[in-house]
Amino acid sequence: MADVVDARLVVRRAAFELDVVLRIAAGEVVGLLGPNGAGKSTALRALAGLQPLSDGHVTIDGTDVDRPDRRLWTPAEKRPIGVVFQDYLLFPHLTALDNVAFGPRRHGADRRTARRTAAEWLTRVGLEDHVTARPRHLSGGQAQRVALARALAVRPHLLLLDEPLAALDARTRLDTRAELHRHLAEHPGATLLVTHDPLDALVLADRLVIIEDGRVVQEGDAATITARPRTDYVARLVGLNLYRGTADGHTVRIDDLTLTVADTVHGDAFVAFPPAAVALHRSRPDGSPRNTWPATITGLQRHGDNLRVQLTGPITVAADITPGAATQLDLGPGHQVWAAVKAAETRAYPAG
Incomplete structure (x- = not known):
């Protein structure tokens, strides 16, 4: 055309x-x-x-x-x-x-x-x-x-x-x-x-x-x-958590946190995953996925049928969980939780 x-x-x-x-x-x-x-x-x-x-x-x-x-x-x-x-x-x-x-x-x-x-x-x-x-x-x-x-x-x-x-x-x-x-x-x-x-x-x-x-x-x-x-902006537009870090094969270093990812990437890289991929736990999970880190809840809001939880820690992240899971976790601003993301739920790709 x-x-x-x-x-x-x-x-x-x-x-x-x-x-x-x-x-x-x-x-x-x-x-x-x-x-x-x-x-x-x-x-x-x-x-x-x-x-x-x-x-x-x-x-x-x-x-x-x-x-x-x-x-x-x-x-x-x-x-x-x-x-x-x-x-x-x-x-x-x-x-x-x-x-x-x-x-x-x-x-x-x-x-x-x-x-x-x-x-x-x-x-x-x-x-x-x-x-x-x-x-x-x-x-x-x-x-x-x-x-x-x-x-x-x-x-x-x-x-x-x-x-x-x-x-x-x-x-x-x-x-x-x-x-x-x-x-x-x-x-x-x-x-x-x-x-x-x-x-x-x-x-x-x-x-x-x-x-x-x-x-x-x-x-x-x-x-x-x-x-x-x-x-x-684009990540928010399409509903993803997005980070930029340094990749070495199946790991990406983002500030003080290293994530294991499914893709093989080297050098300057992006890592993205949806809020629904983020699991929250009251204590560090046993036999957990490799990607776990402590986080502090900064906000909660309705998001469709779920709750959108805003977290700070080594990285700022949004997590989507069911109201039932939220009740079991006793979530609230200022509460401490553990966040986890499976490597298979991530996307990693070159930033250049």
Whole structure:
């Protein structure tokens, strides 16, 4: 597949610099994730033409739309881009039909053609019975679909989605995510999904790009990233404990603790394991796995059907245990326990 988007997004501010390379192929959905302040929204705004670049370039289907070194900058309305903003930004005084028709009109279509295109798109998103409704009479899910129809009605080469499900309640989010997945699968252009929600990204995106502090720290398909996280943020995103240490075959030294691992690794290495792999004991277990260490409980919280226990000690670790096990252990903040992890439950891989 040919790249629709070829961009190096460099935006410099007083206390922050974004420098991210993005390539998105035709028909591909890329999920851009990162913690608050990582630069996700800045990247989206730069692609949309709402934030001029300090350096780098944005090329869409082989045409430069932003290249500071040539003093070339294309305003947002002239770019072949559709945007769905987090709050949808529907025009409150216009009907659903005229909201969707706004894009084609801005691209030169006459009023009749624009409204016909809008009606077709509202039918495609299942809102043919709401063409005369104004935004205040639409549910959150319906407003999201109008915003999506408005973005797609201009047949964009690049579709930008800025936290498109964040404003929805849990039930509406589930249904709308499934609908959005269907529409994105039918979109022939490139799509960039900006989100903080890993589930949205895992369900909707073909490839993930993780940014922190304005830089790409990891990218790849979901299986690759979930199997081998490379930063604490990514580890939390996929629900793993992650450590960096020095490996020598089947052992990895992490500060004052040496873990036995299933994999063979040498040199700078990561070790990862899920909280569910951590067993807790009131005293040092007899005949225990090799990986045991004393720990102090710093916090307890509900996590699904289990309890998430936060521990300090030679390493900081999260453990998931059943409520029944918690009762037997008499857990509480400040209590001392022994933590254990079987080597077979660990993943070790080079950090380089």
